[in-house]
Amino acid sequence: MYSNEKRGESKIKNKGQVTIFxxxxxxxxxxxxxIYFVIPKAETTAVFDEKNPYAFIQACLEDKIKDTxxxxxxxxxxxxxxxxxxxxxxNIEYLCYTSEYYITCSIQxxxxxxxxxxxxxxxxxxxxxxxxxxxxxxxxxKNYNVEMEQLGxxxxxxxxxxxxxxxxxxxxxxxxxxxxxxxxxxxxxxxLYELVSISNDMIDWEATHGDFDTLYYMTLFSxxxxxxxxxxDGTTIYILINRDTGNKFQFASRSVAWPPGYGEVxxxxx
Amino acid sequence: MNRKTKKRLQERINFKLILIxxxxxxxxxxxxxxxxxxxxxxxxxxxxAERTKSGAWCQNVPLEEIDTNYTSIPxxxxxxxxxxxxxxxxxxxxxxxxNVHKRVCEADGGIWDQRPRDDIPRCQLGCCYVxxxxxxxxxxxxxxxxxxxxxxxxxxxxxxxxxxxxxxxxFPEEKGACVSDDGFLRNCKILTSSECQTVSxxxxxxxxxxxxxxxxxxxxxxxxxxxxxxxTKIVEGRDEVFxxxxxxxxxxxxxxxxxxxxVHEYWDYMIGRADSCALEPDLSNANVCGSCDFFEGxxxxxxxxxxxxxxxxxxxxxxxxxxxxxxxxxxFAEEFKISFGRWAEQGERWCSNTATNSEYENxxxxxxxxxACIYGEVLSESGDPFRQTICLESEIEIEGQDEGFKTAEFxxxxxxxxxxxxxxEDCENTQKRDCGWVVGQTLGLxxxxxxxxxxxxxxxxxxxxxxxxDDERKGAVCVPKYPIGLWFWDTNKTQQHQEQKGAGDICMxxxxxxxVKVEKALLGSAKCIENCHCLGLEAGDVIEESTLNNEWxxxxxxxxxxxxxxxxxxxxIGKQGYWEEEDLVELIEGKWGE
Numbered sequence: 001m002y003s004n005e006k007r008g009e010s011k012i013k014n015k016g017q018v019t020i021f022x023x024x025x026x027x028x029x030x031x032x033x034x035i036y037f038v039i040p041k042a043e044t045t046a047v048f049d050e051k052n053p054y055a056f057i058q059a060c061l062e063d064k065i066k067d068t069x070x071x072x073x074x075x076x077x078x079x080x081x082x083x084x085x086x087x088x089x090x091n092i093e094y095l096c097y098t099s100e101y102y103i104t105c106s107i108q109x110x111x112x113x114x115x116x117x118x119x120x121x122x123x124x125x126x127x128x129x130x131x132x133x134x135x136x137x138x139x140x141x142k143n144y145n146v147e148m149e150q151l152g153x154x155x156x157x158x159x160x161x162x163x164x165x166x167x168x169x170x171x172x173x174x175x176x177x178x179x180x181x182x183x184x185x186x187x188x189x190x191x192l193y194e195l196v197s198i199s200n201d202m203i204d205w206e207a208t209h210g211d212f213d214t215l216y217y218m219t220l221f222s223x224x225x226x227x228x229x230x231x232x233d234g235t236t237i238y239i240l241i242n243r244d245t246g247n248k249f250q251f252a253s254r255s256v257a258w259p260p261g262y263g264e265v266x267x268x269x270x
Numbered sequence: 271m272n273r274k275t276k277k278r279l280q281e282r283i284n285f286k287l288i289l290i291x292x293x294x295x296x297x298x299x300x301x302x303x304x305x306x307x308x309x310x311x312x313x314x315x316x317x318x319a320e321r322t323k324s325g326a327w328c329q330n331v332p333l334e335e336i337d338t339n340y341t342s343i344p345x346x347x348x349x350x351x352x353x354x355x356x357x358x359x360x361x362x363x364x365x366x367x368x369n370v371h372k373r374v375c376e377a378d379g380g381i382w383d384q385r386p387r388d389d390i391p392r393c394q395l396g397c398c399y400v401x402x403x404x405x406x407x408x409x410x411x412x413x414x415x416x417x418x419x420x421x422x423x424x425x426x427x428x429x430x431x432x433x434x435x436x437x438x439x440x441f442p443e444e445k446g447a448c449v450s451d452d453g454f455l456r457n458c459k460i461l462t463s464s465e466c467q468t469v470s471x472x473x474x475x476x477x478x479x480x481x482x483x484x485x486x487x488x489x490x491x492x493x494x495x496x497x498x499x500x501x502t503k504i505v506e507g508r509d510e511v512f513x514x515x516x517x518x519x520x521x522x523x524x525x526x527x528x529x530x531x532x533v534h535e536y537w538d539y540m541i542g543r544a545d546s547c548a549l550e551p552d553l554s555n556a557n558v559c560g561s562c563d564f565f566e567g568x569x570x571x572x573x574x575x576x577x578x579x580x581x582x583x584x585x586x587x588x589x590x591x592x593x594x595x596x597x598x599x600x601x602f603a604e605e606f607k608i609s610f611g612r613w614a615e616q617g618e619r620w621c622s623n624t625a626t627n628s629e630y631e632n633x634x635x636x637x638x639x640x641x642a643c644i645y646g647e648v649l650s651e652s653g654d655p656f657r658q659t660i661c662l663e664s665e666i667e668i669e670g671q672d673e674g675f676k677t678a679e680f681x682x683x684x685x686x687x688x689x690x691x692x693x694x695e696d697c698e699n700t701q702k703r704d705c706g707w708v709v710g711q712t713l714g715l716x717x718x719x720x721x722x723x724x725x726x727x728x729x730x731x732x733x734x735x736x737x738x739x740d741d742e743r744k745g746a747v748c749v750p751k752y753p754i755g756l757w758f759w760d761t762n763k764t765q766q767h768q769e770q771k772g773a774g775d776i777c778m779x780x781x782x783x784x785x786v787k788v789e790k791a792l793l794g795s796a797k798c799i800e801n802c803h804c805l806g807l808e809a810g811d812v813i814e815e816s817t818l819n820n821e822w823x824x825x826x827x828x829x830x831x832x833x834x835x836x837x838x839x840x841x842x843i844g845k846q847g848y849w850e851e852e853d854l855v856e857l858i859e860g861k862w863g864e
Binding site for chain 1: 322324325326327328329330331335355358360363365367368369370371374375378379380418419509564569616617619640642644645649651652653654655656658659680682754755756757775776834
């Protein structure tokens with residue numbers, strides 16, 4: 001009898017435990033779902049401070065610019081490379097190319113810095129609009145009168161040690177007083193300018209002489225690491241890394257390629 | 271010899287009197303090998319495509335690769351107007367890029383110029399002085415650099431025409447203590463004289479700013495708020511480790527003998543590396559002295575506890591110390607140590623090969639590459655694929671050391687005309703080619719003269735016709751010293767690829783016909799009469815005992831593999847291929863004299 005009672009008690013206790021476990025499990029799952037949906041938003045949503053709209057724009061666009069710069073850096077300076085070599089599942093733009101054997105390449109992107117600047121500008125265009133709209137909305141929610149004017153296009157400048165994105169917006173907000181904000185910009189610390197400048201030197205060398213001596217360059221410049229990978233078709237993949245910051249830029253080149261065997265001599269009919 | 275081949279051989283020789291052994295790799299004449307490929311290539315007409323289907327600008331390509339939305343002419347791009355090569359000038363930036371097609375330059379907003387870069391006035395380079403350093407650039411570029419660094423007046427010297435002279439001519443403005451006294455505190459910053467003047471100009475009226483050239487902010491007589499610390503720092507563009515003062519300014523080179531107790535003279539004036547502590551070549555005192563020198567194999571870096579190769583001991587003070595840049599870890603560094611009895615130094619380069627064994631260095635799949643010790647890490651750089659470039663090693667003698675400083679360079683593998691050489695001297699002329707003279711072997715065209723007399727080597731090392739049947743002199747052949755790689759493995763490529771890879775064309779050079787005369791009696795077995803060695807027999811031997819797994823086949827195969835990736839051989843990791851030697855031989859029956 002005693003044992004039966006005990007067993008009955010035990011059953012009830014077990015049932016209770018199971019219920020508790022189920023509740024805990026539901027709570028954990030709920031928490032996980034909450035974290036999944038809420039935390040990323042919390043991370044990406046810029047915090048609005050009505051006295052500092054610059055910080056809002058910096059927070060709103062910084063990650064996008066950072067990601068864009070990173071993608072462009074890994075793809076030879078283009079968001080969507082048109083003429084590329086696929087290396088480690090990444091399409092890397094040819095910056096110097098010849099389809100022939102034995103001859104030096106011709107430069108495919110003479111103004112690489114300007115090209116990169118325009119690529120970044122195009123890629124962030126929509127995000128810039130949505131961030132400024134969000135800023136405007138945030139002021140309106142706090143009962144401000146808002147006037148926002150876009151005077152010109154966004155400009156991206158690759159500068160030594162940084163990428164500066166300037167937005168030609170003028171924001172005038174008024175409530176008790178009127179404030180005017182017109183120096184919106186996002187500064188990203190990055191060595192892309194230096195890496196692209198070195199790449200341009202390397203491309204000039206490849207276009208004039210052929211193969212670039214990376215080891216010599218690295219011996220002279222201690223903070224730059226250049227990896228060079230030759231491919232079977234004569235393409236060379238160059239990866240430039242700043243040892244101090246870890247910033248990377250990679251591009252493809254095909255210059256003075258050697259064929260297997262004798263290769264083919266082009267013939268033209270005029 | 272495998273059963274299948276043996277059975278096939280026996281079946282044939284039971285009924286036929288004559289056997290001909292032909293190497294499958296090709297037909298006889300060398301001429302076909304070299305000229306045939308070119309005549310095939312001539313069937314492909316090339317066009318100058320303004321743009322190719324793959325997106326490349328201005329390329330000489332076959333018709334099928336042209337993007338038809340753009341211009342194309344069946345001629346070389348060099349003679350077209352739209353794809354001429356020249357210099358592309360960026361008028362805004364001041365950069366001049368060589369080897370740019372007119373179309374590409376203009377599309378990017380540049381000004382295209384056909385003249386050589388040195389003849390274009392706006393591409394003339396000179397020395398530009400910005401921020402205490404110099405750059406060898408155009409004047410326009412100098413203007414833009416000055417703007418980047420916030421320098422209002424550019425300093426450009428067009429008389430300096432050499433980059434080394436330019437860099438040497440840059441004398442950074444000497445720095446010193448810039449002391450600002452507002453009546454309460456004497457703040458101090460290490461600045462240049464002009465920077466200090468700017469500080470002075472921007473300071474309130476009641477602040478007195480003075481500049482003390484070559485003096486540190488910690489100098490006792492300046493009586494500033496900055497004092498010596500045990501903290502250290504590294505500076506961009508400098509190799510050494512420096513002390514910093516309590517205001518965060520750079521002081522002199524890290525030297526523990528000067529900090530505890532403080533040696534005041536050391537904290538008063540700026541001292542150069544020559545007058546600072548001396549770092550031992552083995553960096554044994556790197557924990558106490560920060561006189562690192564990149565070209566001597568050390569550089570100031572943050573101490574890493576888990577990197578004993580670079581930092582054998584922790585620094586006595588601060589977080590930075592001279593890191594050892596010689597290469598002491600990893601497979602290649604270990605191999606270097608085993609080969610030369612010491613670790614590789616910073617900047618040293620040496621050759622290597624992907625082959626797992628030196629025997630396989632020129633076998634299929636192997637490639638030459640060079641290794642370099644850079645920044646404590648062995649970096650590798652492969653040569654051109656298919657062994658079209660080889661790596662050559664040399665060394666610079668160092669006094670007191672058995673092994674000199676290693677250097678290595680890539681050079682083109684000059685294999686192309688080896689097989690055309692008919693004498694030892696030309697064959698082994700290392701100025702012109704990388705070949706080896708092999709006596710006792712013959713190759714296609716060079717086997718016989720015009721009258722089909724076999725060629726043999728005379729005392730001068732030249733191939734001459736054999737004088738008579740008793741002449742026992744042997745033939746010879748000139749073969750590549752570094753057999754080249756060939757694209758032999760992919761049979762599904764297009765015809766164009768087949769032409770480009772040319773494995774068959776090159777391998778066929780080593781093909782050979784051996785006519786074996788066999789006599790079959792009315793009753794009994796067939797006997798071998800002539801050239802029986804090709805079947806592994808002596809004259810008079812019964813044919814049934816013949817084998818294709820014989821010395822002649824082996825020797826011919828050796829010749830095949832010395833040409834390039836031909837014949838039967840292990841690959842670069844020692845793995846045997848699919849075929850066996852007897853698979854290289856084809857038996858063709860016929861009547862004697864046909």
